[in-house]
Amino acid sequence: MMQDAVLSGKTALIIGASSGIGLSTANLFAEAGAKVHAAARRPEAIRAGAGDRPVTPHALDISDGEAVRRTVEEVGESDGIDVLVVAAGMNFPERRLEQLTPEKWDAMLSVNLSGAFYAVHAALPYLRASRGLCVLISSVSGRWPDASGPAYQSSKAGMTELAHAAGFEEHQNGVRFTAVLPGIVDTPILDNRPEPPPKEVRDAALKPEDVAQACFFLATLPPHAYVPELVMVPTALQALGKTSIATPPMRSGE
Numbered sequence: 080m081m082q083d084a085v086l087s088g089k090t091a092l093i094i095g096a097s098s099g100i101g102l103s104t105a106n107l108f109a110e111a112g113a114k115v116h117a118a119a120r121r122p123e124a125i126r127a128g129a130g131d132r133p134v135t136p137h138a139l140d141i142s143d144g145e146a147v148r149r150t151v152e153e154v155g156e157s158d159g160i161d162v163l164v165v166a167a168g169m170n171f172p173e174r175r176l177e178q179l180t181p182e183k184w185d186a187m188l189s190v191n192l193s194g195a196f197y198a199v200h201a202a203l204p205y206l207r208a209s210r211g212l213c214v215l216i217s218s219v220s221g222r223w224p225d226a227s228g229p230a231y232q233s234s235k236a237g238m239t240e241l242a243h244a245a246g247f248e249e250h251q252n253g254v255r256f257t258a259v260l261p262g263i264v265d266t267p268i269l270d271n272r273p274e275p276p277p278k279e280v281r282d283a284a285l286k287p288e289d290v291a292q293a294c295f296f297l298a299t300l301p302p303h304a305y306v307p308e309l310v311m312v313p314t315a316l317q318a319l320g321k322t323s324i325a326t327p328p329m330r331s332g333e
């Protein structure tokens with residue numbers, strides 16, 4: 080869907096933008112006139128997914144704190160940062176407590192939680208300068224128990240609280256931090272489930288464009304309006320606190 084150029088003059092940095100929610104958000108923001116910097120480990124996938132939209136790809140592993148700082152500073156020093164969206168995230172197929180190892184735990188937390196901290200921390204001076212917005216794509220899986228696994232759930236609970244705490248500290252500097260908590264979204268991350276969901280569940284799930292629209296809504300609010308948290312679930316599958324439906328089984332919010 081084409082948006083009016085309501086984001087023209089704004090710069091967005093979107094991390095985790097080579098597929099799914101991050102890529103949809105990058106494309107939507109670019110269509111709305113923003114200057115978009117998009118980062119992930121696969122910049123070629125960003126390029127392919129953005130097509131001829133004005134999106135600048137960056138190769139970045141968000142678990143590398145120094146690399147995150149360099150990329151954020153490169154973008155911030157050249158264009159400033161009005162909106163930071165952290166959509167980088169992962170899960171393992173072997174996710175049950177008995178299957179996790181300290182190495183897997185550390186790997187998950189370093190991407191899903193420490194990576195978000197690295198990005199937020201490095202971007203803070205630029206967000207203060209622009210009185211900008213930071214959106215962390217967390218998950219309902221950090222809010223209630225489901226089958227996405229203790230490491231993933233812990234990382235997402237931490238990410239939500241990172242947004243809350245940062246917003247608590249920074250709102251008087253004009254910086255807004257929003258935790259977006261989607262339920263199940265039909266993206267490639269679902270392929271990593273031990274049993275990837277069947278077509279009827281994917282069909283009823285949220286689409287990445289839905290979550291991108293939520294990010295767009297947040298980015299177009301007037302600066303005096305602050306949404307600390309936004310929960311979005313697929314109508315036919317989930318409700319607040321409900322992660323299971325009778326048929327077909329729907330156990331995880333990812």
Ligand SMILES: NC(=O)c1ccc[n+]([C@@H]2O[C@H](COP(=O)([O-])OP(=O)(O)OC[C@H]3O[C@@H](n4cnc5c(N)ncnc54)[C@H](OP(=O)(O)O)[C@@H]3O)[C@@H](O)[C@H]2O)c1
Binds near residue numbers: 100167
């Ligand atoms: N789909 C769902 O049901 C759902 C529900 C709630 C929340 N979420 C969250 O939404 C976020 C986006 O996921 P998605 O559903 O859009 O899945 P996705 O299509 O698999 O996207 C994940 C993105 O994260 C990037 N990423 C993964 N590891 C990275 C790393 N080490 N450094 C930099 N980027 C990395 C991937 O890019 P590269 O592989 O190129 O690095 C990709 O762009 C994740 O945080 C996920 O936990 C998803």
